[in-house]
Amino acid sequence: MSLVVVDADVLGRRRTGDETYVRNLLRTLPGPAAEAGLDIAAVTRHPELVPDGVLPVLLPARSQELRMAWTLPRTLRRLGAVLTHTQYALPFRCPCPVVVTIHDLSFEHGLMGRRDRLVFERVVPRAAREAARVLTVSERTKRDLVEHYGIPPERIVVTPNGVDPAFHPLRAAGPKSSSDTVSLGMPYALAVGAIQERKNQPAALAAAREAGLELVVVGPVKDERVAAALREGGARLEGYVAVERLAELYRGAACLVQASRYEGFGLPVVEAMASGTPVVTVPDAALVEVAGDAAVVVPEAELAAGIRRAVEERDTLAAAGLERARAFTWEAAARATVTAYVEALDR
Amino acid sequence: MRVGIDTSPLVQTRAGTARHVRGLLAELAGRPGLELVGLESGGEGRLASVRRDALWYPFRLGHVSAKLDVLHCTTFRAPVSPRAPLVVTVHDLGVLRHPEAFPRWHRMTGALALRGGVRAADAVVAVSAFTRDELVARLRVPVERIRVVPNGVDPVFRADGPAAVGDYALAVGTLEPRKNLAAAVEAARIAGIELRVAGAAGWGDVAAEGWVGEPSDEELAALMRGARCLVYPSLYEGFGIPVLEAMACGTPVVTSRGGATEEVAGGAAVLVDPRDPESIAAGIEEAERRRDSLVEIGRARASMFTWRRSADLVEDLWRELV
Numbered sequence: 001m002s003l004v005v006v007d008a009d010v011l012g013r014r015r016t017g018d019e020t021y022v023r024n025l026l027r028t029l030p031g032p033a034a035e036a037g038l039d040i041a042a043v044t045r046h047p048e049l050v051p052d053g054v055l056p057v058l059l060p061a062r063s064q065e066l067r068m069a070w071t072l073p074r075t076l077r078r079l080g081a082v083l084t085h086t087q088y089a090l091p092f093r094c095p096c097p098v099v100v101t102i103h104d105l106s107f108e109h110g111l112m113g114r115r116d117r118l119v120f121e122r123v124v125p126r127a128a129r130e131a132a133r134v135l136t137v138s139e140r141t142k143r144d145l146v147e148h149y150g151i152p153p154e155r156i157v158v159t160p161n162g163v164d165p166a167f168h169p170l171r172a173a174g175p176k177s178s179s180d181t182v183s184l185g186m187p188y189a190l191a192v193g194a195i196q197e198r199k200n201q202p203a204a205l206a207a208a209r210e211a212g213l214e215l216v217v218v219g220p221v222k223d224e225r226v227a228a229a230l231r232e233g234g235a236r237l238e239g240y241v242a243v244e245r246l247a248e249l250y251r252g253a254a255c256l257v258q259a260s261r262y263e264g265f266g267l268p269v270v271e272a273m274a275s276g277t278p279v280v281t282v283p284d285a286a287l288v289e290v291a292g293d294a295a296v297v298v299p300e301a302e303l304a305a306g307i308r309r310a311v312e313e314r315d316t317l318a319a320a321g322l323e324r325a326r327a328f329t330w331e332a333a334a335r336a337t338v339t340a341y342v343e344a345l346d347r
Numbered sequence: 348m349r350v351g352i353d354t355s356p357l358v359q360t361r362a363g364t365a366r367h368v369r370g371l372l373a374e375l376a377g378r379p380g381l382e383l384v385g386l387e388s389g390g391e392g393r394l395a396s397v398r399r400d401a402l403w404y405p406f407r408l409g410h411v412s413a414k415l416d417v418l419h420c421t422t423f424r425a426p427v428s429p430r431a432p433l434v435v436t437v438h439d440l441g442v443l444r445h446p447e448a449f450p451r452w453h454r455m456t457g458a459l460a461l462r463g464g465v466r467a468a469d470a471v472v473a474v475s476a477f478t479r480d481e482l483v484a485r486l487r488v489p490v491e492r493i494r495v496v497p498n499g500v501d502p503v504f505r506a507d508g509p510a511a512v513g514d515y516a517l518a519v520g521t522l523e524p525r526k527n528l529a530a531a532v533e534a535a536r537i538a539g540i541e542l543r544v545a546g547a548a549g550w551g552d553v554a555a556e557g558w559v560g561e562p563s564d565e566e567l568a569a570l571m572r573g574a575r576c577l578v579y580p581s582l583y584e585g586f587g588i589p590v591l592e593a594m595a596c597g598t599p600v601v602t603s604r605g606g607a608t609e610e611v612a613g614g615a616a617v618l619v620d621p622r623d624p625e626s627i628a629a630g631i632e633e634a635e636r637r638r639d640s641l642v643e644i645g646r647a648r649a650s651m652f653t654w655r656r657s658a659d660l661v662e663d664l665w666r667e668l669v
Contacts (some may be wrong), residue, residue, distance in 0.1 A: 114525065134373070184496055185473075185475075185476070185494065185495025185496050185497055185660060186475070186476060186495060186496070186613075187651035187652065187656070210643075210644060210647070210649060211644075211647045212594075212613060212614075212615050212644050212645065212646075212648025212649070212650070213613070213647075213648070213651060214613055214614070214648035228348055234614060254651055260483065304647075308647055308650075312650075312652060
């Protein structure tokens with residue numbers, strides 16, 4: 001069998017959406033890969049997190065640059081990989097074809113720190129041009145790639161994210177109380193995503209307050225100034241939480257408020273829908289694409305009214321959301337990914 | 348699933364505990380797969396209380412529970428050895444925190460019954476995160492055994508409806524020391540506004556100027572609608588339903604900073620130091636200034652607290668225990 005090596009360096013590193021993506025793909029890839037005559041290996045710092053059916057390969061990394069320039073290509077050669085699958089960047093002098101996943105081009109929209117942006121601006125366009133296949137998680141990111149970098153659309157494959165099975169509704173919104181300070185039984189609005197300007201949590205906070213709700217924010221702090229403003233405004237910051245805890249928080253929430261300025265997909269939208277929780281969101285291209293007509297979509301200035309509507313129409317929105325979320329499965333993402341692998345190998 | 352619910356609070360009082368039982372019962376009755384059995388030891392007066400607290404709760408109720416899938420005691424009083432999974436609702440720890448604020452019988456037996464009740468319970472329902480934290484801090488109840496289920500607002504309390512006439516602020520609460528009505532009276536005097544006090548006659552020699560007796564819910568809602576604001580400077584609450592009822596009526600709320608009232612207010616009320624009448628008076632004036640925004644946020648806030656949601660949370664808990 002031929003070996004496909006997935007770069008799983010994000011595993012266990014609290015990388016929110018990017019990590020969710022890799023974790024769930026590794027879980028669902030082995031089946032469809034075997035049917036195509038492919039074995040899957042994952043290079044990672046945390047081999048213990050690699051699911052059954054995938055060959056774990058330990059690859060410590062001190063510097064990301066060194067890893068992509070030297071240790072990863074060397075590992076690929078040693079393993080005799082026929083194909084590798086990375087996120088955002090290509091290994092230097094790669095001995096095999098590459099499939100690269102590009103989640104979003106937020107750095108092209110002035111929504112990333114300067115240092116990160118400089119790296120992304122150099123690395124991502126090259127990766128998109130040289131990869132055998134580019135995977136995106138939404139039509140939105142595909143459009144961005146065509147418009148910004150002139151990538152031929154036929155080389156881009158859209159593989160929408162799925163929903164982790166941990167997210168499901170209870171008969172009612174009943175989270176367990178645990179040792180944190182958040183009063184889960186009390187009504188609250190929820191915002192999910194790394195704390196940074198792009199996710200625009202302060203707008204969610206203002207709207208929740210105006211609608212008479214507290215805001216609970218889940219996600220690691222990337223921008224301390226945004227976090228300070230949120231704390232100042234009375235939001236409850238939960239930090240990065242395990243998936244089981246996140247599922248509880250979704251189920252207990254009056255609604256999810258997603259006010260992001262730019263998204264490549266917007267996983268929290270489908271996760272909330274799968275939990276039977278109404279979603280209130282702004283008309284960002286990716287968020288609207290993912291939400292379909294199962295969310296309350298309002299401009300940022302009207303988020304508070306949107307929250308009130310979501311609470312009033314909870315039952316209809318919950319039913320529509322559950323239906324919508326069923327369209328997003330990691331199994332489907334894995335099948336589409338394997339199809340892209342096969343195409344890349346045939347090229 | 349057969350669930351026995353202690354409905355004794357309904358015959359004893361009309362205050363928060365009874366509202367809790369009534370609100371949940373109305374919502375849970377007739378739900379598919381649920382058979383509710385109301386359990387009560389009726390009777391008012393001292394003898395009935397002693398019989399209830401000394402015999403019915405600790406022993407008789409445990410015996411009765413053999414035929415149930417879950418027994419839900421709606422106050423901390425519960426059987427010592429239940430024969431079904433036991434849920435105990437704790438509204439507050441007032442009997443430990445402020446024993447002086449209770450009549451003698453309750454003061455003497457309450458602390459012991461509370462400890463016994465939460466110890467025997469498989470799950471404890473706390474009506475607020477504040478009460479949950481009190482249970483953890485004072486009684487060492489493992490936090491994972493506690494579920495927060497807030498109270499709801501009865502639909503009688505809504506913004507449209509008859510309003511009482513006059514220019515007054517309203518205070519609500521049984522005439523007992525904990526409600527701190529004397530400070531409300533003093534604050535209203537400083538602010539130069541008439542105060543009306545609505546609530547049952549209580550204990551502890553509390554007299555309040557402007558007392559209008561214990562109104563029905565419809566009358567109370569009308570009093571709230573007509574009021575410039577609700578003044579609720581309680582010294583200790585496990586929840587504080589009047590805060591939400593006033594918000595639902597479109598009335599600004601002035602209440603105590605810290606504790607459950609701040610939690611329930613959720614940023615939609617003016618918070619004051621209840622021990623300082625000057626602070627309360629300043630709060631009354633601030634409520635006047637910010638009236639429009641307080642009314643709007645308050646109504647939105649109150650609409651989040653429905654008995655239906657509370658009942659959903661309770662039903663989930665029962666189903667987990669069976």
